[in-house]
Amino acid sequence: MLNPKQSDKLASVMLYTIAGFVILVLAALVGYILVQGVPHLSWHFLTSPSSAFTAGGGIGVQLFNSFYLLIMTMIISFPIALGAGIYLHEYANQKNQFIRLTRTAIEILSSLPSVVVGLFGFLLFVVQFKLGFSILSGAIALTFFNLPLLTRSVEDSLRSIPNLQREAGAALGLSRWETVGHIILPAAVPSIVTGVVLSAGRVFGEAAALIYTAGQSAPALDFGDWNPFNTASPLNIMRPAETLAVHIWKVNSEGIMPDAAAVSAGASAVLIIAVLLFNFLARFLSSVLYKHLTATK
Amino acid sequence: MDLIRESLLKKSKASKKDQFGRVITFSALLLIVLVVVSIFWFVASKGLATFFSNKVNLWDFLSGKNWAPGQTDASGTPLTGALPMITGSFLVTLMAALIATPFAIGTAVFMTEISPKRGAKILGPVTELLVGIPSVVYGFIGLSVIVPTLRYLFGGSGFGILAGAMVLFVMILPTVTSMTVDTLKSVPRHYRESALALGATRWQTIYKVILRSATPGILTAVVFGMARAFGEALAVQMVIGNASLMPKDLTSPASTLTSILTQGIGNTVMGSLENNVLWSLALILLLMSLVFNIIIRAIAKKGAI
Amino acid sequence: MTANLQGSLNLTGSQPDRHIYQMDKDKHEIALSTTDLQVAYGNNVALQNADLSFERFKITSLIGASGSGKSTFLRSLNRMNDDVATVGGQIMYRGLDINSHDIDVYEMRKHIGMVFQRPNPFAKSISDNITFALKQHGMHDKKKLAEIVETSLKQAALWDEVKDDLKKSALSLSGGQQQRLVIARAIAMKPDILLLDEPASALDPISSSKIEDTLMELKKHYTIIIVTHNMQQASRISDYTAFFHAGEVIEYDLTRKIFTRPKVQLTIDYVNGNFG
Numbered sequence: 018m019l020n021p022k023q024s025d026k027l028a029s030v031m032l033y034t035i036a037g038f039v040i041l042v043l044a045a046l047v048g049y050i051l052v053q054g055v056p057h058l059s060w061h062f063l064t065s066p067s068s069a070f071t072a073g074g075g076i077g078v079q080l081f082n083s084f085y086l087l088i089m090t091m092i093i094s095f096p097i098a099l100g101a102g103i104y105l106h107e108y109a110n111q112k113n114q115f116i117r118l119t120r121t122a123i124e125i126l127s128s129l130p131s132v133v134v135g136l137f138g139f140l141l142f143v144v145q146f147k148l149g150f151s152i153l154s155g156a157i158a159l160t161f162f163n164l165p166l167l168t169r170s171v172e173d174s175l176r177s178i179p180n181l182q183r184e185a186g187a188a189l190g191l192s193r194w195e196t197v198g199h200i201i202l203p204a205a206v207p208s209i210v211t212g213v214v215l216s217a218g219r220v221f222g223e224a225a226a227l228i229y230t231a232g233q234s235a236p237a238l239d240f241g242d243w244n245p246f247n248t249a250s251p252l253n254i255m256r257p258a259e260t261l262a263v264h265i266w267k268v269n270s271e272g273i274m275p276d277a278a279a280v281s282a283g284a285s286a287v288l289i290i291a292v293l294l295f296n297f298l299a300r301f302l303s304s305v306l307y308k309h310l311t312a313t314k
Numbered sequence: 315m316d317l318i319r320e321s322l323l324k325k326s327k328a329s330k331k332d333q334f335g336r337v338i339t340f341s342a343l344l345l346i347v348l349v350v351v352s353i354f355w356f357v358a359s360k361g362l363a364t365f366f367s368n369k370v371n372l373w374d375f376l377s378g379k380n381w382a383p384g385q386t387d388a389s390g391t392p393l394t395g396a397l398p399m400i401t402g403s404f405l406v407t408l409m410a411a412l413i414a415t416p417f418a419i420g421t422a423v424f425m426t427e428i429s430p431k432r433g434a435k436i437l438g439p440v441t442e443l444l445v446g447i448p449s450v451v452y453g454f455i456g457l458s459v460i461v462p463t464l465r466y467l468f469g470g471s472g473f474g475i476l477a478g479a480m481v482l483f484v485m486i487l488p489t490v491t492s493m494t495v496d497t498l499k500s501v502p503r504h505y506r507e508s509a510l511a512l513g514a515t516r517w518q519t520i521y522k523v524i525l526r527s528a529t530p531g532i533l534t535a536v537v538f539g540m541a542r543a544f545g546e547a548l549a550v551q552m553v554i555g556n557a558s559l560m561p562k563d564l565t566s567p568a569s570t571l572t573s574i575l576t577q578g579i580g581n582t583v584m585g586s587l588e589n590n591v592l593w594s595l596a597l598i599l600l601l602m603s604l605v606f607n608i609i610i611r612a613i614a615k616k617g618a619i
Numbered sequence: 620m621t622a623n624l625q626g627s628l629n630l631t632g633s634q635p636d637r638h639i640y641q642m643d644k645d646k647h648e649i650a651l652s653t654t655d656l657q658v659a660y661g662n663n664v665a666l667q668n669a670d671l672s673f674e675r676f677k678i679t680s681l682i683g684a685s686g687s688g689k690s691t692f693l694r695s696l697n698r699m700n701d702d703v704a705t706v707g708g709q710i711m712y713r714g715l716d717i718n719s720h721d722i723d724v725y726e727m728r729k730h731i732g733m734v735f736q737r738p739n740p741f742a743k744s745i746s747d748n749i750t751f752a753l754k755q756h757g758m759h760d761k762k763k764l765a766e767i768v769e770t771s772l773k774q775a776a777l778w779d780e781v782k783d784d785l786k787k788s789a790l791s792l793s794g795g796q797q798q799r800l801v802i803a804r805a806i807a808m809k810p811d812i813l814l815l816d817e818p819a820s821a822l823d824p825i826s827s828s829k830i831e832d833t834l835m836e837l838k839k840h841y842t843i844i845i846v847t848h849n850m851q852q853a854s855r856i857s858d859y860t861a862f863f864h865a866g867e868v869i870e871y872d873l874t875r876k877i878f879t880r881p882k883v884q885l886t887i888d889y890v891n892g893n894f895g
Contacts, residue, residue, distance in 0.1 A: 322730075
């Protein structure tokens with residue numbers, strides 16, 4: 018048997034080994050993608066359309082689709098999440114049974130597999146409402162996927178604003194709505210923005226919810242045509258739009274172009290870099306906005 | 315005097331604004347609830363159609379080993395045995411959780427107890443970042459690194475349960491680790507101090523005091539990771555081989571609920587039996603995510619007492 | 620609680636267990652009065668049997684130990700407790716029971732303002748802090764707003780310190796200045812009654828005495844009700860004092876009587892610092 022001192026020593030060695038191994042795995046993971054993918058990145062790769070059968074295709078359309086879909090998703094989901102978050106924190110009676118049920122529902126929504134959310138979007142919007150594989154269907158599916166997290170982050174941001182501020186507004190005869198709109202929300206902006214950007218990173222990389230809603234094809238776009246009602250216009254929300262994440266999956270499971278591995282490595286690298294950027298952007302924005310808010314002019 | 319009295323009895327502009335705000339924000343909340351209810355409603359009604367309209371026997375569905383919904387067996391009943399996928403899903407999830415748990419706990423203990431400085435500076439941000447990496451990227455890694463490695467080690471194609479479990483292990487590791495770190499951090503400082511003051515070694519303190527009091531939180535982290543693994547579709551689909559056969563070993567092509575679902579739903583006709591059974595698979599996914607949710611709640615309830 | 624209270628009173632024998640000063644409506648103009656006010660947080664009764672009248676243009680102090688119900692009482696007067704507690708009884712203001720459902724709370728709070736223990740200026744400029752609520756209530760005349768900013772800051776004795784940088788963020792002020800800004804913000808609404816919940820307890824002695832001077836000045840135009848822990852402060856500034864204990868008003872009288880010849884044993888003990 019080991020004495021306590023020896024087992025302490027042994028445990029320490031083990032913990033160092035485990036931590037070292039995990040660091041190694043995670044570093045290898047990121048390293049592999051960057052090493053494989055970054056050399057493949059070029060202006061051509063990032064801007065030209067993909068090709069199905071021959072080498073030399075790019076990810077231009079997919080990259081644009083990812084960003085466009087992200088923006089559409091945020092336009093739909095942010096107002097809803099903001100409203101729900103405000104109600105939950107500023108108006109709701111926390112002991113009310115219905116409110117508790119609501120919280121449970123939101124929690125369940127956040128834990129649903131994204132493929133199920135995507136299939137629901139497919140069933141209801143693509144098929145029933147006949148929206149087809151489109152940016153709109155995709156954005157709605159991503160909204161469902163995004164709402165719980167965003168709502169929670171709005172609520173947490175509101176919670177971080179001291180109650181003193183609410184009392185100040187109330188004591189001046191201001192309605193809760195006025196106090197929230199003019200006092201509480203402006204003070205919560207830095208952390209709400211952080212939450213939005215972090216959720217944007219998640220939405221940007223989501224694929225399973227999209228393959229049957231935004232679709233798996235990326236028709237060529239005419240970047241000279243910005244009329245949203247034209248079929249080839251990048252802004253058209255009724256066109257199918259394969260995103261970067263979906264492209265990686267598609268290329269790997271069905272791709273027959275000779276440079277599939279290189280294309281997916283490059284696309285993966287772009288995805289990871291985008292997630293990194295969203296992360297830094299969140300940190301940066303929150304600190305800048307926070308400084309601005311407390312600035313003494 | 316009277317003006318003030320009157321104004322007190324009338325509905326003020328502020329009251330009206332407040333009413334407006336209440337209605338608007340409540341509608342937003344209601345919309346979310348509506349979404350959750352309709353997801354359950356639609357998936358359940360589609361998924362149950364297999365049993366009510368197509369008269370598939372529930373037990374045959376859950377325990378049958380032959381999956382070929384387009385074909386019928388000798389007696390004319392369609393081959394809708396979902397056991398291969400159910401087994402596949404549970405196997406990859408359990409294996410991934412089994413491998414990830416010790417690594418996650420070890421790393422979390424290292425980050426909070428052994429080397430908090432390095433933990434805070436390097437490991438912390440790195441795990442946070444990895445939590446955000448899209449699952450297709452994990453799938454791609456699996457396809458280009460794990461599958462060839464397994465092929466080299468064990469022969470065969472490399473696709474299979476083991477490849478799926480490895481991909482999910484790497485995928486849930488950051489999540490489980492960072493949740494475990496949060497739990498360990500919430501263990502009160504004086505627990506450590508009093509244990510050390512009683513002459514316990516660092517390892518005894520970690521093992522007997524800290525991990526013990528953090529058990530509910532760690533369990534939550536693991537179950538949360540399992541829920542993610544169980545519901546993950548594309549990363550698994552890319553490496554498991556997608557053969558709807560009962561898994562004979564860990565390194566031959568198999569399938570999970572999600573992998574068959576993503577593959578099949580586009581290739582079947584809405585309303586047909588082939589399509590409805592796929593929705594039944596989706597319903598199992600939905601119910602399992604409820605089960606994970608209930609487990610997490612039960613742990614939280616027990617931990618609170 | 621009540622049983623306990625009576626037990627201790629029986630020991631002291633001859634004194635009354637309660638003494639409430641009754642205001643003569645012909646001699647005093649009453650700004651606000653409560654009848655049988657009761658406040659409960661869930662099943663926990665924090666205050667009961669509170670019947671007090673407050674004279675116009677006077678300062679009334681509410682004293683008592685922590686948890687005696689004095690802050691609960693004060694916060695009920697402009698219904699700041701509505702969300703967290705059930706408040707029973709009547710609060711009469713201008714002949715109306717403002718504790719009733721017919722009353723528009725937001726409108727009422729314009730006339731019964733409140734200042735809290737910790738300064739809570741908005742993260743806006745000094746002048747915006749004062750004008751924000753006025754603008755929301757529909758006042759947009761720039762000249763008039765500027766005038767109000769000046770007069771209310773003067774009344775709160777802050778004008779001379781900030782007149783040159785009214786655009787500066789209110790958060791850059793010191794704690795004492797912030798609290799006077801908050802008072803200025805409250806009086807800019809031209810309320811009848813000003814409720815203050817330990818407004819000086821978070822401040823240093825110098826800022827605290829400035830606040831006291833401000834209040835003495837303000838009572839010319841406002842009825843002031845102030846909760847305070849500081850008995851010297853109560854005796855210096857207030858005309859009336861109410862002593863709270865265990866959720867009830869034990870004694871209410873002219874301040875000089877409370878501090879020189881209190882009638883109830885509990886008040887004597889508290890004022891002499893025997894508990895608290």
